Amino acid sequence: ATEAEEKDLVIIGGGVAGYVAAIKAGQEGMKVTCIEKRGTLGGTCLNVGCIPSKSLLNNSHLYHQVLHDTKHRGIEVGDVKLNLEQLMKAKDLSVSGLTKGVEFLLKKNGVEYIKGTGTFKDEHTISVQLNDGGETSVVGKNILIATGSEATPFPGLEIDEKRVVTSTGAIALKEVPKKMLVIGGGIIGLEMASVWQRLGSDVTVVEYLDLIGGPGMDAEIAKASQKILKKQGISFKTNTKVLSGDTTGDQIKLEVEAAKGGKAETLEADVVLVAIGRRPYTGGLGLENVGVDVDERGRVVIDSEYRTKVPHIRCVGDVTFGPMLAHKAEEEAVAVVEYIKKGYGHVNYGCIPSVMYTFPEVAWVGQSEQELKKAGIKYRVGTFPFSANSRAKTNLDTDGMVKMLADPETDRLLGVHIIGPNAGEMIAEGTLALEYGASSEDIARTCHAHPTLAEAFKEAAMATHGKAIHF
Ligand code: FAD
Ligand code: NAD
DSSP states (O other), X not given: XXXXXXXXXEEEOOSHHHHHHHHHHHHTTOOEXXXXXXXXXXXHHHHHSHHHHHHHHHHHHHHHHHHHSXXXXXXXXXXXXXXXXXXXXXXXXXXXXXHHXXXXXXXXXXXXXXXXXXXXXXXXXXXXXXXXXXXXXXXXXXEEEOOOEEEOOOTTOOOOSSSEEOHHHXXXXXXXXXXXXXXXXXXXXXXXXXXXXXXXXXXXXEOSSSSOSOTTOOHHHHHHHHHXXXXXXXXXXXXXXXXXXXXXXXXXXXXEEETTSOOEEEEEESEEEEOSOEEEOOTTSOGGXXXXXXXXXXXXXXXTTSBOSSTTEEEOSTTSSSOOOHHHHHHHHHHXXXXXXXXXXXXXXXXXXXXXXXXXXXXXXXXXXXXXXHHTOOOEEEEEEXXXXXXXXHTTOOOOEEEEEEOTTTOBEEXXXXXXXXXXXXXXXXXXXXXXXXXXXXXXXXXXXXXXXXXXXXXXXXXXXXXXXXX
């Protein structure tokens, strides 16, 4: 290729990591190409992850609330019916609106978007199998790997995305399964279990560990969440491992047994969701052609400036280290472009919030009690229940609490853990406080509007620093 044809940055993958890097680099005046094979931009998150799942969670919650939670509020409703086809159309509309919006943003920032599969030909050249047939190649001064992740399969259970599904099939079922089994009680398992249980399915979640919620969730909050979800009708089998599956009959059969040696039993269902985690995706990328390393879990190995062994080939998002979250991918995407353009960038990995969008939501940032204990760090705990918060009481949604952890000597905030209505929005305040190195007293002395759920956040800080007023 001639000098003129060489791009400043070629990005493989148009998910959150890839498209955000593309926009940022465009804004920085760089010549950018983004290669995406899916046919639409936005990756897992916009197409089959965050966005469609939240649409289903929102609307299934509304349906469930109208069915079961109106009478005592003084609202009498008539015949309530589920129109699953329309529910799915509403979801598809959110997805297509957002993915088209991203395409517009790439155009606006002068990014070349190629629909196809990118493969390393050499250290600067990516050959692209075009979706419409044919092949082309792009040359980049810098290359960014942003190829994301895929669902981890369960050995012996073949995914058909109809009866044995990953989250991708679970957000597109054509009818409500009578019985659904979920393997894995992490975030995907619990969000999807919530959707289908609300829509009428009899759902059982099988979790290997003694706690649901996946990695990072504070144990006290995880227990509270399980109790509430159980009350809503989801069944749990914790401390249970799935041995094998049989899909030959009308009903899918799963052989399970207690994690620490116990008697086996057979569970049956119409649909089985495999939600045991996700793994980095580098299929067809041709990493071997350039000698870029992956670790034992398939993650692309990088240094603190996102450089692989080949310094002008960098990598961000789900395909490398760290939590598999869209906002983490987004932070890294901005930082990596800053490293390329200016030589410095910044992501605070100690300050990345997590949210589980069940009802009530669970959200946290910073360290959990078990993490602090394990690290031998001393801490003070302050909690405040939503049952003592005026807004939660007026809304008749009082399940949950705010829990804060702070350093007993300096009072510096170490972690915030919330289970409750709107926890996912409220955690932004905790994240900001943690990022700014706030003490619990700083928060306790900050005026919060009344009546708001956020007052529970302030009162938990008061309880950490001294005493809450309303509890
Ligand atoms: P991806 O989004 O996976 O994007 C990578 C893209 O690269 C894909 O579109 C793929 O087609 C493309 N690609 C791969 N190889 C090639 C190639 N060789 N050539 C061209 N293109 C290629 N996170 C949250 O923060 N909040 C949530 O609420 C949330 N909900 C989720 C719900 C579900 C059901 C799932 C599955 C995930 C959810 N996540 C959520 C996680 C989130 O989707 C990911 O963290 C995020 O998508 C990671 O972005 P990424 O760009 O690194 O990877
Ligand atoms: P996860 O790692 O969160 O949870 C997987 C769960 O499955 C764990 O609790 C684990 O103990 C259990 N498990 C593993 N093997 C098992 C087995 N053989 N039998 C029974 N249980 C088993 O993974 P996930 O829920 O699949 O989610 C994948 C990724 O997607 C996560 O990184 C998550 O952060 C991300 N995601 C985020 C959101 C969100 O932010 N709201 C939503 C969905 C997905």
